[in-house]
Amino acid sequence: MRILMIIDGLPGGGAEKTVLTLSKGLVGMGHQVSVFSLRRVCDYEIPEGVDYQVILDTCKKPWRKLTELSRRAALLDSAVEEAQKKGNFDLVFSHLHKTDRIVAHTKYIPREKLWYCVHGMFSFSYLQHRHGFSRWLKRKKIKNVYQNSNVVAVSQAVLNDISSGFGITLSKGTVIHNPFDIDGIHLRAKEPCEMAGQDYLIHVGRFHEHKRHDRLISAYALSGIQAPLVLMGNGSDARIVELKSIASAEGIADRVIMKAFVPNPYPWIANARMLLLSSDCEGFGNVLVEALICQTPAVSTNCPGGPAEILTGELARGLSGMSAQELANTMLDIYNNPPIIDTTTIESYSIGAICQQYLSLATEER
DSSP: OEEEESSSSSSSHHHHHHHHHHHHHHHHOEEEEEEEESSBBBBOOOOOOEEEEEEEOOOOOTTGGGGGHHHHHHHHHHHHHHOOOOOOOOSSEEEHHHHHHTTTTTTSGGGGGEEEEEEEEEETTTTTOOOOOHHHHHHHHHHHHHOOOOOEEESHHHHHHHHTTTTTOSEEEEEEEBOOHHHHHHHHHTSOOTTTTTTEEEESOOGGGGHHHHHHHHHHEEEEHOOEEEEEEEOOOHHHHHHHHHHHHHOOGGEEEEOOOOOOHHHHHHSSSSEEEEOBBBOHHHHHHHHHHHHHHEEEOOOOSSSHHHOOOOGGGGEEOOOHHHHHHHHHHHHHHHOOHHHHHHHHTHHHHHHHHHGGGSSSSO
């Protein structure tokens, strides 16, 4: 098959990583994959065999924002038309809402072959702080993009959010979880870690407000767990200072370790006693699956999104309420009585299994 992935740039993020993991897997299965990026930024290595193109908008006119969507859609149409001289695409996947808005204005991409891949909870990310006319307008814009379209959601919660939450009627909607290079993670997890052999807890994620490191630090203090807490991620200097201040106020600054994100976090995850997630919302929760692959117990707030779909069965003991005290109680329980991690469940997240689900979309009745 010929498959096209479209995304608004490839900075270091979960959706971007998913696009490249999928592309690598599909190429490995013998398919032709093109990745069209709508910005030049790329923080990842492009997998071998992937046709990577940057569709750059160079307009500098003062009124460029007014015509941005239609102008960039026309550029994308031209690139798609040129690429299809070598054969039509069997499937086209658009990733992230900014990309979707541009793709929705294209005229050359067949709608029956197009699937919008939704990676997050729109009601949280786009409506949470909007009120009145601003909220109504944003809802209308989102509905205009996805109404009567095909949507792949990374979790059932995300699919429910976009359909029921926005009153959108989808032509087709399906849930496909994110793919993981299980063997690759196992291999990389064996690399050295400076805290190997020590008891410690870890959170891996950018220092963004919705990750709620403040809640995590308070919960850690309430739990009484003496093993250090490693917060691995990148963020603004102001946010890092704020988090250090919270740790100091809780009297645990000496046990909270702030560490910049590293290209290979898996040794840190694999050697940790427990991985923690304290978010207000998670479209999926990649790091939870990565922890399970590394055989590290995971604790997460039972927030809107994917965590409850990942931590199931015995692992559901790791889901906590949203308060710091509830999170502390769950942390302490899992710390003292870690669940058994079933490797058969992890296999369902393998690249091969997930790529096959994507490929099956080409054979569905339109």
